[in-house]
Amino acid sequence: MRGKKKEETLRRLKTSVGHLRAVEQMVAEDRYCADILLQLAAVIASLKKISNIILENHLETCLRAAMRRGEDEEVIRELKTFLKFKI
Amino acid sequence: MRGKKKEETLRRLKTSVGHLRAVEQMVAEDRYCADILLQLAAVIASLKKISNIILENHLETCLRAAMRRGEDEEVIRELKTFLKFKI
Amino acid sequence: MRGKKKEETLRRLKTSVGHLRAVEQMVAEDRYCADILLQLAAVIASLKKISNIILENHLETCLRAAMRRGEDEEVIRELKTFLKFKI
Amino acid sequence: MRGKKKEETLRRLKTSVGHLRAVEQMVAEDRYCADILLQLAAVIASLKKISNIILENHLETCLRAAMRRGEDEEVIRELKTFLKFKI
Numbered sequence: 001m002r003g004k005k006k007e008e009t010l011r012r013l014k015t016s017v018g019h020l021r022a023v024e025q026m027v028a029e030d031r032y033c034a035d036i037l038l039q040l041a042a043v044i045a046s047l048k049k050i051s052n053i054i055l056e057n058h059l060e061t062c063l064r065a066a067m068r069r070g071e072d073e074e075v076i077r078e079l080k081t082f083l084k085f086k087i
Numbered sequence: 088m089r090g091k092k093k094e095e096t097l098r099r100l101k102t103s104v105g106h107l108r109a110v111e112q113m114v115a116e117d118r119y120c121a122d123i124l125l126q127l128a129a130v131i132a133s134l135k136k137i138s139n140i141i142l143e144n145h146l147e148t149c150l151r152a153a154m155r156r157g158e159d160e161e162v163i164r165e166l167k168t169f170l171k172f173k174i
Numbered sequence: 175m176r177g178k179k180k181e182e183t184l185r186r187l188k189t190s191v192g193h194l195r196a197v198e199q200m201v202a203e204d205r206y207c208a209d210i211l212l213q214l215a216a217v218i219a220s221l222k223k224i225s226n227i228i229l230e231n232h233l234e235t236c237l238r239a240a241m242r243r244g245e246d247e248e249v250i251r252e253l254k255t256f257l258k259f260k261i
Numbered sequence: 262m263r264g265k266k267k268e269e270t271l272r273r274l275k276t277s278v279g280h281l282r283a284v285e286q287m288v289a290e291d292r293y294c295a296d297i298l299l300q301l302a303a304v305i306a307s308l309k310k311i312s313n314i315i316l317e318n319h320l321e322t323c324l325r326a327a328m329r330r331g332e333d334e335e336v337i338r339e340l341k342t343f344l345k346f347k348i
Contacts, residue, residue: 001114013111020107020134024100027088033145034165040138041172044131047107051127055344058120059337067336072328076320078121079340083316085128143257146250154246162241163233166253170229175288187285194281194308198274201262207319208339214312215346218305221281225301232294252295259302 005057012050019043055087092144099137106130142174179231186224193217229261266318273311280304316348 001009020043026036066075088096107130113123153162175183194217200210240249262270281304287297327336 001117001120006114006117009114010111013107013114017104017107017111020100020104024097024104027093027096027100027141030088030093033088033141033149034168037138037141037145037169037174038172040134040141041174044134044138047127047131047134051124051131052344054114054120054124054127056341058124059340059344062120063340064333064337067328067333072325075328076325079320079324080317081121082124083313083320085125087124087128139257143254146253146257150253151246151250154241154249159238159241163238166233166237167230170226170233175291175294180288180291183288184285187281187288191278191281191285194274194278198271198278201267201270201274201315204262204267207262207315207323208342211312211315211319211343211348212346214308214315215348218308218312221301221305221308225298225305228288228294228298228301232298236294255295256298259299261298261302 001054001057002061005053009050009053009057012046012053016043016046016050019046051087055082088141088144089148092140096137096140096144099133099140103130103133103137106133138174142169175228175231176235179227183224183227183231186220186227190217190220190224193220225261229256262315262318263322266314270311270314270318273307273314277304277307277311280307312348316343 019039023036023039023043026039063075063078106126110123110126110130113126150162150165193213197210197213197217200213237249237252280300284297284300284304287300324336324339
């Protein structure tokens with residue numbers, strides 16, 4: 001990733017790391033489980049959003065470039081890997 | 088959370104924080120996006136597992152205790168919140 | 175389920191059955207796979223919505239009644255089954 | 262879709278239509294909601310499996326052929342649509 005997309009992704013990841021450490025703190029401090037679960041669900045939603053941003057950027061850059069170089073089989077193999085891991 | 092369940096949850100959360108910081112590092116170092124996506128998918132899967140552990144423990148402890156105290160409406164309201172946020 | 179909720183659920187299920195038979199027809203007629211996939215995704219989204227309606231109604235009726243009868247363990251066992259099957 | 266893949270997909274879709282009609286019947290007959298929810302979850306899981314089979318076949322046939330014809334932009338646009346609808 002390059003430029004603004006990379007900056008945005010890094011900023012979102014830093015925020016998620018901070019959020020996840022806050023969840024860890026909540027567990028350490030014996031906070032109410034329902035509140036912990038809601039915060040953890042918010043972290044998971046943020047990470048899915050980040051994954052979508054990276055995947056869309058990947059399609060627009062690396063995979064487009066690979067197709068133009070005629071590396072169709074590599075592209076198909078990678079897309080099948082994404083499918084397998086539900087990315 | 089108490090005892091072994093709390094320790095296990097904290098250990099898993101610490102591992103996930105470390106894993107997520109490694110993903111951040113991969114983005115900073117311009118690593119290949121497909122590899123980043125696979126690692127991020129692994130973090131998300133781990134967090135879902137942690138969420139299930141906390142939720143099952145919550146059912147077995149807090150929600151069981153609340154039902155025994157006759158706080159049925161509070162339990163139902165909380166379960167509906169979980170449903171809304173797909174927890 | 176009773177009354178309006180039952181009627182609404184039956185109406186939505188009938189619509190989904192019709193929609194799914196249309197998907198079957200698209201496959202039989204060799205329609206373009208991307209169009210089939212979009213229609214199948216719409217059916218899955220509708221069924222998840224129906225599942226949420228039934229689950230919310232179940233909480234509000236059967237599970238509330240079971241809690242009032244003091245059948246807390248049965249309620250917890252059932253909620254754990256839902257958790258296991260990601261309902 | 263062609264040949265064995267098409268037959269398999271049609272057979273699985275027919276089974277899912279039958280299963281979904283059985284769920285409709287359970288609602289009509291006022292069966293216990295938890296049993297209905299478990300059957301509905303099974304139908305949803307089957308449809309996701311069918312969606313994966315069609316998508317993998319689509320990658321292996323139509324999308325590979327489109328890439329070979331140099332229709333890279335069409336392939337990217339379609340993959341982005343799949344991403345948007347979480348296919």
